Amino acid sequence: MTTQTTAPQTPGARKTDAPSGLLPLPEKAARALALGGSVLTAASTFLAWTWTADFPGDLTFYGYPGGLQVLVLVGALLATVFALASYGVRGLGWLVPAGGDAALKFATLATFATSWYTVLAISVDLGGLVNLEPGGFLVAVASLAAFAGALALPFQRPEPDPIDPDDTGWEKFKHGAGHQWETLKAVFTAGSPRPVPALSSYAEILLIVAMLALGLVVFTYGIGTEYDELFIGFLITAGFGFAALNKAGLIAHASQIASRHQNITICGAFVAAALFPFTQTNDQYATIGVYILIFATVALGLNIVVGLAGLLDLGYVAFLGVGAYAAALVSGSPSSPFDVHFPFWAAVLVGAAASLVFGVLIGAPTLRLRGDYLAIVTLGFGEIFRITANNLDGTSGPDLTNGSNGVSSIPNLDVLGFDFGAQHDLGGFTIGRFANYFFLMLIITAVVVLVFRRSGNSRIGRAWVAIREDETAALAMGINGFRVKLIAFAVGASLAGLAGTVQAHVTYTVTPEQYLFAGPIPPNSAFLLAAVVLGGMGTISGPLIGAALLFLIPNKLQFLGNYQLFAFGLALILLMRFRPEGLIPNRRRQLEFHEEAEAPTLLTKAGA
Incomplete structure (x- = not known):
């Protein structure tokens, strides 16, 4: 009896017989389109998107991103890094320990959604597409191309469960609909696990400091958004960006590092929070900060x-x-x-x-x-x-x-x-x-x-x-x-x-x-x-x-008036549907909600 061994794949290796993505493009062309579109999207933020300063943020400058352009630039850079990591570029494999394709899809989605939201907001507020400068058209086309390229990447299609011949027509329909839903989810969950290099304790502590500093910057930026359009763009970029980092495996890896240095993480979090008032020029946003702490x-x-x-x-x-x-x-x-x-x-x-x-x-x-x-x-x-x-x-x-x-x-x-x-x-x-x-x-x-x-x-x-x-x-x-x-x-x-x-x-x-x-x-x-x-x-x-x-978002969404609670409730429903265990889940509750995905991994580790 002979045993078959499979050689480990390199980070950039791909199966030639992998099923295609949602769009009929060759894999190489799809990766090139995602990378090129992300690079062009980042470059477009240094161009003027509109000719008038009437739109909040003054997007009329060349060579200096402002307002919503900054958010698009952040999303485009994140997508570019994930695209390069999916190519197997040396030194970037640690950024995608859980695989880069799903992370690339969410990163390009964040850029596409923020870009098109900005273009549509400019057109609606100022009265038509005629108010767009070449940079506005470029960011719309480039972000769409990057997202299309990411959707064309191959994904593993889930195998359907066998259909019982005694099922009724309605049960067969539900079976088919469930399989289509699993197929759609697979588009955003593709990727194979990759090993993460071990870090020394000092390097892990420095990484914790960097994470806390990043958290302080994101929170300060979000709480200090000066107009409604910027806050909505911030929510779009932050939400899909967090999903991209989560699919890449970075959130889980960071959580493991933080749990190994729990005391340092907690003390560092309080130090970062104590620095928040020093980042403000007046007491306006410190008001929201103290109410958030009470809540x-x-x-x-x-x-x-x-x-x-x-x-x-x-x-x-x-x-x-x-x-x-x-x-x-x-x-x-x-x-x-x-x-x-x-x-x-x-x-x-x-x-x-x-x-x-x-x-x-x-x-x-x-x-x-x-x-x-x-x-x-x-x-x-x-x-x-x-x-x-x-x-x-x-x-x-x-x-x-x-x-x-x-x-x-x-x-x-x-x-x-x-x-x-x-x-x-x-x-x-x-x-x-x-x-x-x-x-x-x-x-x-x-x-x-x-x-x-x-x-x-x-x-x-x-x-x-x-x-x-x-x-x-x-x-x-x-x-x-x-x-x-x-x-x-x-x-x-x-x-x-x-x-x-x-x-x-x-x-x-x-x-x-x-x-x-x-x-x-x-x-x-x-x-x-x-x-x-x-x-x-x-x-x-x-x-x-x-x-x-929950305190910051309703305060910033007051411009929605009677639709505020509707939009907020819809967001909660979607979050509970896709992440029912919460943003920072307890390990036991995470196993309860994702038992079918977590149990094999735990059994494998136990067997090893």
């Missing part, structure tokens, strides 16, 4: 309840409100019935303790429920809190919260002589009011991250995961399910109250309308839960990134 901190607290313990809480924003109201009532507000002015540390303790007490009081009688019943009870608690705060106005009830007017004129914090409401000069930079609160909220976020890490890795954290996975089995193993769930509820509530104490001082006023179940602007319970699921349940970075996206 992210509350989402991380909810991640303990939902992500670790598996308890569906639909009224979690009420705990944020309890902490905010408790801190506002003891911080010297003239609207407070209590004539006291506690220092900040005491107000923080009051807010966290009040939320903790409410968490225990609500959780004790309700946590024996499971699933949908628990969700309905927590939803009711959130509404009860808002209605009660609205009625404690001295007319419908005791005069405690000042009703719908809320607790107003909350004074700025003064900690050890440092006035958070005043501007301060630090190293030649002027730090405004919201930047001061940004640094304070960053410290509180660090505390919450520490609590999450320590509790998640502790004995109680393992009990939470056991309850989440199978409560019946956990009870059979001797875990006190009620006590474990009550601790999760209390810890999550206290962390939300901690963030609420800062929110009260940042907003100056605490009103019941700030704590709805759902609304156009977060924080509310629906957005908090979406941030946890979108970012990745059970992880630290997932809810932080999810909360940042």
Whole structure:
């Protein structure tokens, strides 16, 4: 009996009998078209796209990309690098450890979508294609050619399942439609795994620093977009660019490196976040930054309840409100019935303790429920809190919260002589009011991250995961399910109250309308839960990134008016369809959603 061996293929090698792509082009011609189109697209950004400066970004200059041209240039350079890597150019193989064809498709799609969006926006805003300069026509043709070349690259067509002859006509139709869907997915998932060279620890740390710096640049650019067209182009480029990097295998490789140096990554992330106010010339975007941190901190607290313990809480924003109201009532507000002015540390303790007490009081009688019943009870608690705060106005009830007017004129914090409401000069930079609160909220976020890490890795954290996975089995193993769930509820509530104490001082006023179940602007319970699921349940970075996206995007999409929530909901549906485990998935949840793809790999590694 003879054994057949297959020689390993070089990065640039391709099977001659590989099935063609979506377009009938030879493989060599397709790769040349993708590469040439990407290079021409990058060159077109140095030409004028329109003759008038009426279009935002002033795309009338030669030799100097501006506005949306910068985004197209970034996408074109990324596509060019992936195209060269697919040719097997020495030194570029490490950029595509999972194969370069799928990454090239998404990179050219990002460039094509941003380019054509810009050309159409110019034509619509200025009144026709006559307003385009030669650079505008060139970028449209070049980006289309690059995308067409990428679509013509070969891909592995999935083998259809055998059809049961006893199936009905409808079942046969569904079978055929499912096969066509798998074929379409294969267009964007082609590529063979390639080995990644091992790096030293110092090189990996430098790579982590570079990733964090890149993240800071992308976030600063996104939050500082000055007009609507630029932000939409940023979303297109960032979304498809992230997909390209993910298909190339770089995201998974970077995640592995970060997990090997978790402490350095977390500390570096906080240092990068602390540098954000120094990148701003005024306090405008630091305002959004501090609200993102408040929202992210509350989402991380909810991640303990939902992500670790598996308890569906639909009224979690009420705990944020309890902490905010408790801190506002003891911080010297003239609207407070209590004539006291506690220092900040005491107000923080009051807010966290009040939320903790409410968490225990609500959780004790309700946590024996499971699933949908628990969700309905927590939803009711959130509404009860808002209605009660609205009625404690001295007319419908005791005069405690000042009703719908809320607790107003909350004074700025003064900690050890440092006035958070005043501007301060630090190293030649002027730090405004919201930047001061940004640094304070960053410290509180660090505390919450520490609590999450320590509790998640502790004995109680393992009990939470056991309850989440199978409560019946956990009870059979001797875990006190009620006590474990009550601790999760209390810890999550206290962390939300901690963030609420800062929110009260940042907003100056605490009103019941700030704590709805759902609304156009977060924080509310629906957005908090979406941030946890979108970012990745059970992880630290997932809810932080999810909360940042869910707060930033609605703020930037306000120009859509009544269509804002529609567009936002559609984007969430698409993301959950194609990445249900979240942006930064927990390994266990990733296996649950992609068991058929991950299990063979794990078995292979185990056998090796």
